[in-house]
Amino acid sequence: MSELTLLLIRLAFLAVLWFFVIAAVGVIRTDLFGPRTAPAPARKPAKAPRPVSKPKKGEPRQLIVTGGPLQGTIINLTETPITIGRANDATLVLSDDYASSRHARLFPQDGQWIVEDLGSTNGTYLERSKVTRPTPVPLGVPIRIGKTVIELRK
């Protein structure tokens, strides 16, 4: 094996190694530098699932308690998450034997409000389904926590 061949192999190997690194950076390019300004139309719609654009015009601005002992309470929504439970430091403090001390949490993400059950004993229900994982809350859909029912309103 001649010196020249070995030199070429050596350089080629290093080049390929770096090509791998560059290819890897290419795969995560959008992560590092943000998405391209013009979205590639060729990409299948099924592959871009998260609907970042707001599904409805106008984001929810208020949280209204529509049922239970605190009925009529209104909380204005800001950027901060809302905690619900019997604990004193919760945003909405419930005095309800069916609620846990840290029962559920509502937080904004990408213009949507997400409800998350914090491991409560009796569960959080969005409309009639039990919330098992963080779930987006549409406007006007009741969230049931113990005896309390809350809704997001414009």
Add this chain to the structure above:
Amino acid sequence: MTAKRRVAQLGMLAFAVLIVMGAYASVGLGINGKVPSGMLGYGLGLGGLMLAAYLVLAKWAPWADPLLLPLVTLINGLGLVMIYRIELAGEDLASAANQLMWTALGVVMFSATLIALKDHRVLQRFTYTAGFAGIALLLLPMLPFIGKEINGARIWVGIGPFSIQPAEFAKLALVVFFAGYLVAKRDVLALAGRRLLFIDLPRARDLGPVLITWGISLGVLVMQKDLGSSLLLFGAFIAMLYIATQRTSWVLIGVLLFVGGAFIAGQIFSHVEARFNVWLNAEDPALYDADGGSFQLMQGMFAMGSGGILGTGLGQGYPYKIPLSFSDFIFTAMGEELGLTGLMAILMVYALIVERGLRTSLAARDPFTKLLAGGLSFILAWQVFIIVGGVTRLIPLTGLVTPFMSAGGSALLANWMLIALLVRMSDAARRPPPQAIQDEGLTQVMQR
């Protein structure tokens, strides 16, 4: 970017395996001008393993990050090649076949973790169990019959013909513990407490359990003379505290504690003092020739020096002259044969793995995942820093494996588990949010 990127993943995986096979061929050509006969076996073995890992990932974590597996494959494969190359040169302790077997077990561990752990948040329930398990694992080698002392460090447990290092698994358990504990306490840690000069002191009772865990693990590690792991755990602890509370003061306190601890350890423990001495006076000829002196460290430096910018080429250097060049000093072996250019590429690959981990942490939706992903990525980065810094004489050398690259079964298994956890979390973080209204027939209905 929440697309699955399966094609990219498979492509990068194939690319990584091809690079590794190219490296095998290059080793053979460099040593005796022939493509080694074992190349197809090792290459296909690695390729088959990674294909299996890919299929498991596609089935059980379809939204996982597309890059983690290919990047790890490349590092693991390059390590295999270097061990093979050192074995060919006549080093008895290096065994590429063993390393391939451990890689296979690592992939099995990876798959088992992914299949068994459908939701990583389950781990949060085992916060204190994980803490106790971590400490128990650290203490295991101190037990009389199963504990073994190899190369002056009592960090091994012998089970039949196998020796494992429980500390490698302990660090995973302790990161889970730190994450779970800090999630529960971070508000208190960040807000409560007194302000003394510029530093916010936490209340002792908030910090107690963490400090105790940290103290025990450090004590055990100093007693076992495993300096690398103790530095690793300490760094992980401080980094996670910082991630949880966003307080710079924690980092300051940590660095002060560390400098103080290192100074005191240097005064008290002779083996720590010896490490410092070797680090500071490595070029002293007397120390170079001394038993347990700087011979190994300087050989590593010479190796990297003779590698230069472009390296000697695979199979054409003398990396086997450095003691333990297949485990602790594999990085210098890479430096000799691939040069600075190759080392930078390898460090870039590590950096990309860590970037993916931190990205997962950023994209995660709950604080436990954020802390766990951040902590796991950090210990990977910190481990690379400690060993690379050690062999390049930036910091004192501590015996720690180069993740995925060094020969050593326990570390490979533990690091594959670490990657499985990151993959699991990236799957959860990148998965599109579920539909708001579920099928009513399948869900519980609450009746009034």
